[in-house]
Amino acid sequence: MQFQLTDEFIEQVEVLIAKNDGDGLKALLHDLHFADVAEILHELDTDEATYIVKLLDSEITSEILIELDDDFRERILDQLTPSEIADELDEMDTDDAADIIAELDDHVQKQVISHIEDDEHAADIVDLLRYDEDTAGGLMAKELVRVKETWTVAGCVREMRRQAENVTRVHSIYVTDKQGKLKGRLSLKDLLTAPGKAHISDVYIPKVDYVTVHTEAEEVARMMQKYDLEAIPVVDDEGILVGRITIDDIVDFIKEEAEKDYQMAAGISEDVEADDSIWHLTRARLPWLILALIGGFVSVSVLGTFSGAMNDHRELFFFVPLIAAMAGNVGVQSSAIVLQGIANNSLKGSLWKRLIKEILLSLLNGFLLATILVVGGMLVLGLTFLFGITIAISLISVIITASLIGTFMPILLDKWGIDPAMATGPFITTSNDIFGILIYFTIAKIILGF
């Protein structure tokens, strides 16, 4: 039942475009879901994709455009006239239309808006452009079904049928007072089962979760997940119902945030994909590599100050990458767990308890790893006992330090209002490299005396 995109299919599409066979192309794409057509467009070049967008009905192409990657969509829109873009926006929900129009240049924006046929739709889109994209105002759509508490159920059903025309999916019917203030909600199910003469004020559910236009997107996502909501109404500062956010937008938001966090942990500071340009990829990756390089410089200097050890204890230097790797890995593990706790709001208990727990955990891990290291090192590499003890104490100390840095760096950053996700990846590994080496050689100096 599911469409599978093949190279042959793409070729077929490209041949039809080259032959300028619009009818053949329409027939070929007719039965496909818009998300599948969007996938096909991503395999074509801009001119070919634009050809298809101009060819198909704007009822379908408006949906396709929403699915495309931002960059690719921009390139296609560049080839459309303001009036053609307006036709597409006419078919979109206000939230999607506002997102797309926000990507256009200022003067094109004005032209496009002037070409939108439905004045109310245009006004709604312009209104949405005011909000920051990371707030509920930036996520919401204006389309919703609203009824007044004074109406009867029968009148409500009539009105609902009218309003539902403009709303792709009806999740909930929102009840307002005469001034438009949000009072509660009504499910379609309730509407189907209530007697026609009943007043809405008698049947609606006055408890309703809502957010304001200023609520942060992250908080909206958290609420919708926690309370299993499929849509949430948005009110302005006066409590007037101004829009609603649906779960599909939140699903996209959650995915994007998870990808950003993942990339941040890997030391990639902009949202990139494997198929982005080399320049774009470099811009996202280079800053973290420079940070690691500077950290590397510091470690070179630290090692330089201990160069005296090279005469009698050259094996010390062979263990440097091992110590650095353990410090880096432990730090990343600790910080990842704490970061997820911060993100899920599930970190409980006092900092002291956490401190003691991390130390115990590191002692346990450190002791087990040090045993393996010393036994392996003495048997396989023929280390002396004193050297083995040096390595073991260093390893345990480094693991404790690394796990404490990994645990408390994100907590501190979060307290100071800095995104704690910054703390993972290159930042933690680099600082733990340096501290690890410093601790290792200091302990070695004390025990071995050089």
Add this chain to the structure above:
Amino acid sequence: MQFQLTDEFIEQVEVLIAKNDGDGLKALLHDLHFADVAEILHELDTDEATYIVKLLDSEITSEILIELDDDFRERILDQLTPSEIADELDEMDTDDAADIIAELDDHVQKQVISHIEDDEHAADIVDLLRYDEDTAGGLMAKELVRVKETWTVAGCVREMRRQAENVTRVHSIYVTDKQGKLKGRLSLKDLLTAPGKAHISDVYIPKVDYVTVHTEAEEVARMMQKYDLEAIPVVDDEGILVGRITIDDIVDFIKEEAEKDYQMAAGISEDVEADDSIWHLTRARLPWLILALIGGFVSVSVLGTFSGAMNDHRELFFFVPLIAAMAGNVGVQSSAIVLQGIANNSLKGSLWKRLIKEILLSLLNGFLLATILVVGGMLVLGLTFLFGITIAISLISVIITASLIGTFMPILLDKWGIDPAMATGPFITTSNDIFGILIYFTIAKIILGF
């Protein structure tokens, strides 16, 4: 409007439990959303939480139990009788009930099932236990609204009212033939606007996305996201409609998968939280640390074979952590981008193209970083020109190798059917450490000759 959990509130709850003041507690918790009560329970000990579960109505506690962490829920259920557990399951949707019952011991399962009042509900739950939890069968609920294509719209509304009683949220009405085979769907909106005498066969939408009971959960999530679905019907091998999956379950699934991937990248092999036991945390973290330790052993041996360089070129050893850190960071960056491409199914183009792109990207990054390194090294650390050239060529070579390993390791693992997420984190950093050091010293040996 939103409930904020405070320490004072928890204390108030604990005092009421200690005083055995059930009525006071009921009054205090009465207006709260079940997700908020679940949050409160997480702050209490098992006995206190069990007290509240026994106190409140099972209509509410069934919802609360679903929200709790698995471990905590298990401890509470241990303190309930099979008949008390059955009361809770009676109120739950079949998918949630099946998930919870699957956590119980076999003999308790049987007792609990025998106590479920509604026989059909019990049979549905038992049926769901057959499916693997990572398939559509394991995710689906039996509750759905189904109508036959031969019915009239009016008859359908009547029947729907009856069925909707058992279904928390009506997303879509599914249309089947007489044998129960899925034929299409109908929206509530359509039902509201169609004339009562019309036959369902005239108004339903025959195109409907569906999955089979065997479809993997990941594929279900991908489809629901791609096609913006809020619910998807599930059919068996004969095409008979057997259940549906709703978007809220998929939201949870997406979140969990993202967390697992994130933890895997940080070298944590089981799903853990900051508040898990030290033993549980050790089990999840230690295997990766042992892997890193073994890698460290190899790097010790590699360095040992180049110990001859220590007489004339001791600075070479100072740069080891820098080279290893750059190799590790570049590898993790490359693998993270490719992994997300694999997960999103968005990797396009041939392997050759990707190979050339990675090499160009690494050359660009490597050249920029090598310049900084050499200039910095000569000015600040007073390196000789020949040594600077050695470091520069090594750095560029190491970056190219690391990015190729980072890029192609996940692609190869994926081709071989191994979870490519394994390739990030400790695995990539460890192998890149070793290769990085090997390349570095080999190049140094050729240029400096020792």
